């Protein structure tokens with residue numbers, strides 16, 4: 001592996017030159033020129049089928065992209081991560097969320113100690129606890145079984161479990177409702193507490209550090225609410241559990257450490273769904289299915305680690321992102337799940353990808369001289385078609401898109417799934433094929449439009465097309481399939497970072513705002529006219545304090 005900036009690699013330069021020649025051929029032409037294009041650009045891994053034929057690539061492009069991955073040392077970097085080397089260099093930590101779903105029997109060492117017995121011990125304790133809550137033998141302070149679980153966490157301690165609980169709703173326990181409170185905005189907690197009864201509610205305080213302002217504020221307010229309901233301090237143990245790496249802070253808060261499920265500093269927040277942070281999901285779907293979920297991710301891990309680069313799905317997806325981001329100037333990436341259960345998947349991926357790869361320096365601290373992580377966004381289809389898809393079809397930005405769909409519905413109902421499928425396939429076709437002036441002319445003529453009308457509308461109603469997409473299909477959105485899908489994107493993000501030579505596992509960018517919020521909070525509590533900031537910030541704070549009549 002060379003220490004050169006990625007842009008100085010000859011493989012990078014070769015791609016720059018190559019882009020010019022590929023750009024002159026449209027996707028329509030690429031398909032017209034090659035009857036086997038669909039067969040050539042598809043992959044199958046861990047229950048996921050990927051069609052990547054609707055991309056601006058030829059076999060030569062693919063080879064050149066693979067050469068870039070080789071030159072970037074992707075396989076060696078995968079091995080380093082999986083084997084527990086310190087790949088999060090700025091925080092001096094290994095990155096081992098893969099150990100949380102590891103199904104083999106080899107030890108995985110951190111500082112010479114096998115982490116697997118600890119991983120299995122927490123899974124065993126989660127099994128006992130989730131069984132008790134699910135079968136009603138875990139009772140609240142008045143002897144009634146638990147009916148509602150409120151997860152209090154934020155960021156990595158919220159987005160993953162929330163997304164997965166929603167995605168696997170068809171497998172959920174029928175008598176247990178899982179709620180998520182994350183925002184420090186009191187409305188989030190207040191509106192949730194209106195729906196639950198203190199006698200039958202279990203609060204799960206999820207925080208790796210157990211120091212996060214939003215989570216601790218919500219947890220304290222939840223405990224106050226609980227104690228106002230005739231419960232006593234001794235009852236807290238029946239109604240509060242903690243998911244954390246910080247046992248001292250959990251005890252200080254007043255949660256019995258018997259109700260604490262631990263994990264380790266080698267699990268990054270946004271990669272922690274597979275750890276105790278997955279407890280709300282395990283409560284919802286049960287531990288057997290939670291383990292199926294882990295096994296789906298493990299299968300994708302094996303594939304990422306073992307498949308040759310050219311047949312490797314996360315590597316392929318990452319290279320396509322690099323291709324559009326760095327060689328086509330595409331600043332964003334759309335995630336369009338055609339599955340209502342995946343409605344929080346884009347938000348989850350936003351954190352996974354943007355917190356991981358929103359970086360401007362290489363591993364050695366030098367400033368990058370190319371684009372890194374694109375903006376990731378999305379909403380499920382078909383709703384997106386009635387909203388943002390206009391810009392994807394006819395706007396001025398090139399927006400590579402991932403369509404994600406389950407081939408079989410978990411809720412078969414009349415023609416619904418046929419229509420969902422038809423819309424999903426139609427969108428990627430329309431994005432690629434577009435509609436040229438001749439086609440529009442023939443269509444409008446057919447429906448009786450005059451030449452004048454056709455002329456007036458031609459510019460508005462033609463579609464340039466030539467917009468690239470991937471389509472990912474799973475058979476059904478089962479726990480195993482969801483595990484594979486999430487791990488696919490985790491590994492994709494890793495490969496992108498490997499190519500850009502950035503650290504995907506730190507997040508220093510969130511620190512500054514946190515520190516400023518702390519000092520502004522102090523000033524708000526003091527209640528004096530604030531003068532210590534820029535004029536805009538002072539003005540905003542003072543105006544708000546005045547309105548609330550809290551200025552001394």
Ligand code: G6Q
Pocket residue numbers: 154155156157206207208209210211212215268269270271355507
């Ligand atoms: C994720 C980030 C961040 C983190 C939250 C919550 O990778 O580190 O989103 O998960 O800030 O942190 P705690 O779990 O420590 O409360």
